[in-house]
Amino acid sequence: MLGRYTTTAPPLPVSSPIQDYLERLHRRLCSVNDGQVAAYIPELAKADPRLFGIAIATVDGRVYEVGGTRERFTIQSISKPLVYGVALKDRGLDAVRRTVGVEPTGEAFNSISLEPGTGRPLNPMINAGAIATSSLVAGADRQARLERVLSALSTFAGRPLDVDEAVFESERATGHRNRAIGHMLRNYDILTGDPDEVLDLYFRQCAVRVDCRDLALMAATLANGGVHPVSGEVAVRREFVGPILSVMATCGVYDFTGEWIYRVGLPAKSGVGGGIVAVLPGQLGIGVFSPPLDERGNSVRGVQACEAISRDLGLHFLQPPRAAASTVRASYTLAEVRSKRRRPAEESRLLAAHGAAVRVFELQGDLRFATIEPVLHALADDGGALRIVVLDFKRVSHVDAAATAMLGALITCCAQRDQHVVLTRVRRGDLLGGLDRDVDPRAARAFSFQPQLDLGLEWCERELLSRHGGARGAAPAVDLAQHRLCEGAEPQDLAFLSGLVQRHQFEPGALIVRRGEPAEAIYLLLSGEVSVIVELPGGGQKRLSTLSAGMSFGEMALLDGGLRTASARADGPVECAVLTADAFLRIERERPALAIRMLRQLLQRASATTAQLTAEVAALEG
Ligand code: DON
Numbered sequence: 001m002l003g004r005y006t007t008t009a010p011p012l013p014v015s016s017p018i019q020d021y022l023e024r025l026h027r028r029l030c031s032v033n034d035g036q037v038a039a040y041i042p043e044l045a046k047a048d049p050r051l052f053g054i055a056i057a058t059v060d061g062r063v064y065e066v067g068g069t070r071e072r073f074t075i076q077s078i079s080k081p082l083v084y085g086v087a088l089k090d091r092g093l094d095a096v097r098r099t100v101g102v103e104p105t106g107e108a109f110n111s112i113s114l115e116p117g118t119g120r121p122l123n124p125m126i127n128a129g130a131i132a133t134s135s136l137v138a139g140a141d142r143q144a145r146l147e148r149v150l151s152a153l154s155t156f157a158g159r160p161l162d163v164d165e166a167v168f169e170s171e172r173a174t175g176h177r178n179r180a181i182g183h184m185l186r187n188y189d190i191l192t193g194d195p196d197e198v199l200d201l202y203f204r205q206c207a208v209r210v211d212c213r214d215l216a217l218m219a220a221t222l223a224n225g226g227v228h229p230v231s232g233e234v235a236v237r238r239e240f241v242g243p244i245l246s247v248m249a250t251c252g253v254y255d256f257t258g259e260w261i262y263r264v265g266l267p268a269k270s271g272v273g274g275g276i277v278a279v280l281p282g283q284l285g286i287g288v289f290s291p292p293l294d295e296r297g298n299s300v301r302g303v304q305a306c307e308a309i310s311r312d313l314g315l316h317f318l319q320p321p322r323a324a325a326s327t328v329r330a331s332y333t334l335a336e337v338r339s340k341r342r343r344p345a346e347e348s349r350l351l352a353a354h355g356a357a358v359r360v361f362e363l364q365g366d367l368r369f370a371t372i373e374p375v376l377h378a379l380a381d382d383g384g385a386l387r388i389v390v391l392d393f394k395r396v397s398h399v400d401a402a403a404t405a406m407l408g409a410l411i412t413c414c415a416q417r418d419q420h421v422v423l424t425r426v427r428r429g430d431l432l433g434g435l436d437r438d439v440d441p442r443a444a445r446a447f448s449f450q451p452q453l454d455l456g457l458e459w460c461e462r463e464l465l466s467r468h469g470g471a472r473g474a475a476p477a478v479d480l481a482q483h484r485l486c487e488g489a490e491p492q493d494l495a496f497l498s499g500l501v502q503r504h505q506f507e508p509g510a511l512i513v514r515r516g517e518p519a520e521a522i523y524l525l526l527s528g529e530v531s532v533i534v535e536l537p538g539g540g541q542k543r544l545s546t547l548s549a550g551m552s553f554g555e556m557a558l559l560d561g562g563l564r565t566a567s568a569r570a571d572g573p574v575e576c577a578v579l580t581a582d583a584f585l586r587i588e589r590e591r592p593a594l595a596i597r598m599l600r601q602l603l604q605r606a607s608a609t610t611a612q613l614t615a616e617v618a619a620l621e622g
Contacts, residue, residue: 119188
């Protein structure tokens with residue numbers, strides 16, 4: 001196989017499967033020649049019916065394009081959902097709902113579908129509703145309102161957009177039906193100002209020049225909760241994305257919407273300029289451009305392209321999603337998994353005995369009611385057995401308002417059961433914006449935050465130990481005889497050792513050994529605490545363990561020498577007895593019993609650590 005490529009044949013062109021798929025689809029649909037270019041706006045009749053582009057943009061900002069994706073055309077009705085977002089921001093949901101409804105009409109885009117009695121347009125996607133919506137755009141004067149619309153659409157596109165004045169003028173000169181609609185709306189006081197001024201804004205927004213890539217990015221911005229996936233700019237607040245996608249899903253392609261949702265299954269919006277946008281919330285946006293329209297004013301190739309993409313890539317948003325990976329990535333107790341703080345045998349025994357009273361849930365993904373429910377159920381089920389619940393948020397991407405409220409209620413429940421909730425790897429106010437608001441003030445002390453899961457586990461250990469008579473505070477200083485490595489050593493051996501070690505004091509924060517340095521000595525910790533840490537490639541440090549008086553570190557110096565695999569930092573004032581590798585060789589030669597005793601202690605500790613790590617892996621992979 002390889003031979004054939006390495007010698008004669010040119011290397012295979014590097015392309016992506018998605019790009020290949022789009023190119024095949026484009027080639028196939030290029031031969032579709034049905035439909036007519038829109039002509040009721042004379043300027044639009046000049047469009048080249050052969051133009052055809054397809055673009056897909058993901059919420060991570062990747063864009064796949066094929067065909068005429070950089071050909072400019074006017075956005076037309078695709079501006080409607082975006083300007084609806086501007087109106088929602090400027091007037092608020094209730095005021096906009098009072099002006100325009102959200103009901104599909106099942107009629108054409110230019111139907112005069114007004115609510116009997118009130119004259120309220122049935123939805124913001126038909127021209128009547130869109131004209132009413134344009135009237136809600138804030139601004140001191142018409143220029144300010146136009147700039148507001150242009151700036152919003154430009155933010156959605158991720159680049160400055162402008163108006164095709166020729167198309168604007170063409171529609172303004174021939175838009176009699178829209179003008180009639182405008183005056184009807186004025187008649188019902190849906191429009192309160194000069195309808196012609198509103199119509200001018202509406203005609204201008206429809207004449208904004210875009211390309212197919214812009215459409216895909218506009219759709220991806222909606223899919224991404226209102227944030228442009230490349231520029232990172234907020235085009236519309238997340239709370240308005242739901243309402244916008246709802247009217248796109250129910251009214252976006254007018255009297256074809258039922259068929260569209262059935263066959264394509266994506267909230268969408270078409271325009272008589274030949275564009276279509278379609279949105280898969282949370283994932284991607286599709287933009288298609290091809291001027292020939294069907295009898296309903298939707299791009300013929302555009303509809304077929306969206307239908308094929310949705311079918312072939314499985315995008316229909318009402319297809320029941322495969323059960324999301326469990327929200328709980330791992331769950332275990334403190335009896336199974338401990339903090340990185342190394343503890344004296346007695347404390348380890350207490351934690352093994354009482355650790356089941358602390359349960360950790362490592363959460364992942366988007367937390368919504370449906371995904372947080374299993375956690376609430378598990379906790380409701382355990383009855384009062386747990387004393388502390390740890391919820392870790394490292395792999396949580398989003399927490400919606402409902403899930404935050406549920407967490408607030410959980411904390412209140414726990415408080416009533418004298419339980420405590422520790423939230424780790426999440427900052428107060430970050431992911432859990434409204435949590436403080438959702439927790440009963442009487443339960444305010446029933447939860448706390450810890451920046452790292454490891455520190456959360458250590459906090460729980462301290463809590464449990466203090467409840468079960470474990471030692472409080474830092475381990476007392478020891479002298480050589482009390483050091484674990486010397487337990488049971490003969491006095492003369494201790495004296496010999498004492499003569500070999502060098503005592504060193506270290507300031508708080510000092511790096512006692514550095515990763516990558518030659519390992520030349522073992523450190524017997526006599527007082528204070530030392531953390532063994534590694535620097536992470538992306539910056540920051542990870543704690544591997546924290547040691548206290550009576551413990552040792554750097555033992556590999558005695559074994560293979562090599563280079564240090566981690567650094568050791570003094571967490572406070574520290575004193576160590578330092579035994580060089582050479583000195584240990586002397587002990588081996590002159591005090592073999594002491595050497596064996598020390599090595600046996602090291603071995604015992606290594607196997608205890610291995611046992612603990614094995615139990616943790618089992619619990620984490622369980
Ligand atoms: O108001 C009109 O008629 C045009 N400016 C926009 C209509 C449109 O794009 C309908 N969409 N399929």
